[in-house]
Amino acid sequence: MKTVQNVLSKWYKNLLKTSLLAILLATFFVSGSLVWGNVEAMAAPRKSMLAQGDAITDPQAILRYALPIDNDTIRKLQGDLEDIGTQLRGKRWGRIQRDVKNANFLLTSRRGKILASIPEELQSSAETTLKQLTSGVSELQELVKAQDKGEVAEKRLELLDQVGKLEELMVQGFPFAIPEEYANLPQLLGRATVEMETTKGNLSIVIDGYSAPINGGNFVDLVQRGFYDGLDFIRAEDFYILQAGDPPGEDDGFIDPQTGEYRAIPLEVLVQGDEQPVYGITLEELGRYLDQPAIPFNAYGAIALARPAGDPNGGSSQFFFFKFDTEMTPPGYNLMDGRYSVFGYVVAGKEVLEELNAEDKIVSAKVIDGIENLVQPQNS
Secondary structure (H helix, E strand, O other): OOOHHHHHHHHHHHHHHHHHHHHHHHHHHHOOOOOOOOHHHHHHHHHHHOOOOOOOOOOHHHHHHHHOOOOOHHHHHHHHHHHOOOOOOOOOHHHHHHHHHHHHHHHOOOOOHOHHHHHHHHHHHHHHHHHHHHHHHHHHHHHOOOOOOOHHHHHHHHHHHHHHHHHHHHOOOOOOOOOOHHHOOOOOOOOEEEEEEOOOOOEEEEEEEEEEEHHHHHHHHHHHHHOOOOOEEEEEEEOEEEOOOOOOOOOOEEOOOOOOOEEEEEEEEOOOOOOOOOEEEOOOOOOOOOOOOOOOOOOOOEEOOOOOOOOOOOOOEEEEEEOOOOOOOOOOOOEOOOOEEEEEEEEEHHHHHOOOOOOOOEEEEEEOOOHHHEEEEOOO
């Protein structure tokens, strides 16, 4: 019996590895990075799934836009400040001046519309942040006049951090009800930050429960349990992925001590504009080829749940970092989106992630912010 279990265990682990590789190969094939057979004939039906030129690749920007808020003024302010980064690359100072002018107008003439979305008890904090933003935009105007590219870039990031704080103040409650069938799983009803120490250095990871409460809750719960401490990175493909989370021994995932059973985690994808995530089925299977996830594989360091081929609900503890590459996996409508559950991004430590490989390991992982958003099952 043990021999059979060992064979099944190896088979399952291979599925976790090969299913992701197959998707990656399909991605490269459609994008033209790998060429064999009749490329034009095969790629034609998926033309609409290729990259968008304006896809957002900054993880912090994606996370800001993924917050469940409804305030056009703050989104316009964010958009103007985000656009400065794009224009800086081409040194389009006229466009940058326009963006800064628009931002200043919104902060001075539309202040009330921003505050309208802030709860009464948080108004004082919001006022302080708005004053800092207004002052900062004035400083930015002077830096733009001097055409100091480095200083402008630094000030822009500072201002966007403050915009993010305002947007977080606008979030009121959790935006949707999680299906009752997943009540037995941990849920992250908000966001959390995980600090992961590796043999090459540290990674800071923001886990987005607003978009992936089940996948995010599972990961944060396992971090809190110390499940990942000391585990090896089991697979590393240059330019593609870095995978971890396979426990030592025969088990392929987390065995819940409360039930003695494998904790299975469903595929979970929140599409932009939808009220709640899609569970247990890929967007491709639903025919939703053009739909964009709220948190896609657009950014280097996206973290997602690994799963066996053909089983959207077969994931558990294994996860992978996506090493985004613009040549091989272009942003916007790449074939990873909607097939795997992204639940967060590396927001600091990109240089560390670039160096990690299958010879490295996770030294430790801990939740440094947002643990109060983790909700355990009532029967746990």
